[in-house]
Amino acid sequence: MDHDLDDVRSIAKRVAPRAVELRRAIHRRPELGRQEFATTQLVERSLANAGIDSLVRSTGAGLIADVGEAGSLVGFRADLDALPIHEQTGLPFASELPGLMHACGHDAHTAIGVGIAIALQELGSLPGRVRFVFQPAEELFPGGADEMMREGAIDGVEAMVALHVDPTLPPGQIGFKTGPITSSSDRFLITVDGPGGHTARPHDTVDTIFVAGQVITQLPTMLDRLIDARMPLSLVFGRVQGGMVGNVIPTTVELNGTCRSLDRDTWESMPKLIERLVQDIVAPLGATATVLYEVGIPPVVNDQFVVAEVEYAVSSVLGTHAVALTHASLGAEDFSYFLQEIPGALFRLGTQLPDRKTDLHSAWFDIDEAAIEVGIVAGTTALLRLMACDWS
Numbered sequence: 001m002d003h004d005l006d007d008v009r010s011i012a013k014r015v016a017p018r019a020v021e022l023r024r025a026i027h028r029r030p031e032l033g034r035q036e037f038a039t040t041q042l043v044e045r046s047l048a049n050a051g052i053d054s055l056v057r058s059t060g061a062g063l064i065a066d067v068g069e070a071g072s073l074v075g076f077r078a079d080l081d082a083l084p085i086h087e088q089t090g091l092p093f094a095s096e097l098p099g100l101m102h103a104c105g106h107d108a109h110t111a112i113g114v115g116i117a118i119a120l121q122e123l124g125s126l127p128g129r130v131r132f133v134f135q136p137a138e139e140l141f142p143g144g145a146d147e148m149m150r151e152g153a154i155d156g157v158e159a160m161v162a163l164h165v166d167p168t169l170p171p172g173q174i175g176f177k178t179g180p181i182t183s184s185s186d187r188f189l190i191t192v193d194g195p196g197g198h199t200a201r202p203h204d205t206v207d208t209i210f211v212a213g214q215v216i217t218q219l220p221t222m223l224d225r226l227i228d229a230r231m232p233l234s235l236v237f238g239r240v241q242g243g244m245v246g247n248v249i250p251t252t253v254e255l256n257g258t259c260r261s262l263d264r265d266t267w268e269s270m271p272k273l274i275e276r277l278v279q280d281i282v283a284p285l286g287a288t289a290t291v292l293y294e295v296g297i298p299p300v301v302n303d304q305f306v307v308a309e310v311e312y313a314v315s316s317v318l319g320t321h322a323v324a325l326t327h328a329s330l331g332a333e334d335f336s337y338f339l340q341e342i343p344g345a346l347f348r349l350g351t352q353l354p355d356r357k358t359d360l361h362s363a364w365f366d367i368d369e370a371a372i373e374v375g376i377v378a379g380t381t382a383l384l385r386l387m388a389c390d391w392s
Contacts, residue, residue, distance in 0.1 A: 016373035019115035022094040026107040030082030030100040033137030036061045050118040060273040061136040074386040075160035078113030079106045079138035103365040105165030112375035116153030121378045128387030143334035158391035160344035169350030169369040175326025180262040184298040185332030189292040196251035211287040212253040224371035231263040300336040313385035
């Protein structure tokens with residue numbers, strides 16, 4: 001790596017306060033997916049003030065910006081959207097919009113992305129180029145990554161990385177994992193149908209509530225016996241709805257849920273397998289069932305080479321103590337769309353606050369803002385390393 005690591009640390013230290021202020025400004029005015037218009041304008045203005053041109057999407061939500069003049073093109077993804085959660089943190093820069101909150105750290109991801117872009121711009125004479133993709137709608141289903149990819153956001157990009165805040169790791173640490181790090185996420189609606197009837201005479205009709213109960217209990221159990229136990233799979237029901245009164249067997253019961261897997265082959269097999277198993281469960285009981293299975297987000301699979309290069313870069317600039325092994329999560333992340341096309345990796349940025357154990361998507365979620373400078377140092381050094389790689 002040609003650049004002096006002391007220069008990287010010095011520039012990051014100088015840039016970090018601006019990134020913290022940007023994070024707080026975004027946090028005050030959270031916007032839901034595909035509505036991140038003001039957030040996009042804040043990012044565009046912050047980059048422009050540093051002499052970095054950007055291209056805002058025609059929708060007004062999301063933008064891309066390139067830093068560097070020539071050489072290999074690598075990428076950094078940051079997400080923009082907030083969640084429909086009413087903030088309870090009491091922070092002086094808490095959300096000013098009731099019912100909306102940055103409870104997943106996207107405000108920090110965006111601020112760090114801007115900080116890295118500014119740091120690289122100030123370093124000058126880069127070994128390549130970096131494309132910063134500020135993506136809308138990561139929290140939606142389907143998300144914004146696929147849209148931006150179809151619009152050419154990663155055309156020509158050789159490899160791509162992203163950071164995600166992790167409240168279980170202390171500031172100063174980066175979590176690394178090769179292979180699957182987040183799972184797929186699909187949705188399904190199972191509708192169980194029968195003629196309905198009186199609860200006094202279930203033998204004269206089809207007890208749709210009972211049949212739905214069999215689906216709820218048997219479907220996950222059957223999957224456990226048909227899927228390799230070494231391939232984590234989670235099928236969970238989140239909504240069960242049927243009937244209006246206690247003495248009437250309803251004609252219809254609806255079951256909504258999600259199915260998640262870390263293994264791509266397992267993920268791809270789920271729609272047909274679940275359809276077959278549901279029919280096998282309901283048929284002996286006289287009911288009919290329809291399965292609406294919505295294929296969603298693939299698993300994020302970290303590339304071994306990219307992980308090794310970034311781990312080397314981070315340990316060089318922050319020390320070996322900054323490198324931590326991390327676990328796979330059954331949460332989903334649509335960064336996976338980018339990694340279906342190019343090698344890359346998602347890393348976990350330690351943001352743990354002392355004496356606070358709040359998880360992501362909590363109304364009390366917050367981060368230790370010291371992690372923002374760490375993210376800028378780590379991201380800048382990682383991208384310098386990746387730019388210098390031979391991707392031919």
